[in-house]
Amino acid sequence: MATTSIEKEDAIHPGRPVVVDRYNLGARINHWVTAISLILLALSGLAFFHPSLFFLTGLFGGGQExxxxxxxxxxxxxxxxxxxFIRFWRANLPEKSDxxxxxxxxxxxxxxxxxxxxAGRYNPIQKFNFWAMSLLIIALILTGLAIWDQYFYGWTTIPQKRVAVLVHSLSAVLLICIWIVHVYAVIWARGTLRAMTRGSVTGGWAWRHHRRWLKELAEHHRFKKPAAPAE
Incomplete structure (x- = not known):
């Protein structure tokens, strides 16, 4: 059987219902900081993408802000x-079963x-989203630095800046599309959102969507006993 990455926090809580730990608090905070940053970037970036969207600058206090x-x-x-990326790149490596x-x-x-x-911890569509976002964010930061004239004006020529603006815009559009797919998948697979709010999923959700991951947890005896009641 192919193996997938099992994180330290992954564990099965036997009971009714069965609950499976999937993300710890640090991972969830990391995720939401990323998500909020992406939304703010999309809104502020789209404001400069076309004049009809300039009204979005009002969310930030105006165009200059x-x-x-x-x-x-x-x-x-x-x-x-x-x-x-550091947390989850191993779990997103392609496998033959994909x-x-x-x-x-x-x-x-x-x-x-x-x-x-x-499926293991992540299915192929989730893996594609992960690697696509990784590459696009790298493209965005590199091209963003190239056109950040306040600090890096002399680093690139005018023709290079023009190319950077084009690549930056295309990368942003693709990233927004991938983000939309990601959000749709979360809504489509009921019970997924709680993984990033509570840090856990139900045993039924894990069995239906990531059965191999659940089996691996059981094979590695990743069980947590319920806390003893206070006397």
Missing amino acids: ARAFHPWIGVVLFFSFAGL REWLAHANDVIAGNEEKLPE
């Missing part, structure tokens, strides 16, 4: 996502999850 905040929020996003899972794409769309191969 939005222009000043945008790159700094980008720096926060980069380092915050770097924290997620091909078989993708071959059942029609069953994924139809909701016939019982016909899918057992």
Whole structure:
């Protein structure tokens, strides 16, 4: 059996219902800082993408303020996502079983999850989102620095800045699209959001969506006994 990354906090709580720990507090804070940064970047970036969207600068206090905040929020996003990358890159490495899972794409769309191969901690679509976001955020930070004239004006030529603006804009649009897919998947797979709010999922959710991960936890005896009642 192929193995997937088991984090220190992963554990099964036997009982009714069965609860499975998936993300600790640090990972959840890291995730929400990244998510909020991405939303703020999207809003401030879209404000400068087209004149019809300039009204979005009002959310930041005006055009000058939005222009000043945008790159700094980008720096926060980069380092915050770097924290997620360090935590989860091993669990997102491709596996041979991913091909078989993708071959059942029609069953994924139809909701016939019982016909899918057992997924580890992350399924192939989640892995694709992870690596796509990683590459796009790197592209955004590099091109963002190239056009951050307040501090790095002399680092690039005018033609290079023009190319950087184009790459930056395209990368941002792609990242927003991937983020939309990510949010849709969270809504579509009921019970997923609680993993990033409470840090745990139900045993039924784990069995249905990430059965191999759940089995690996059981095989490694990752069980937590309920706390003894206070006397």
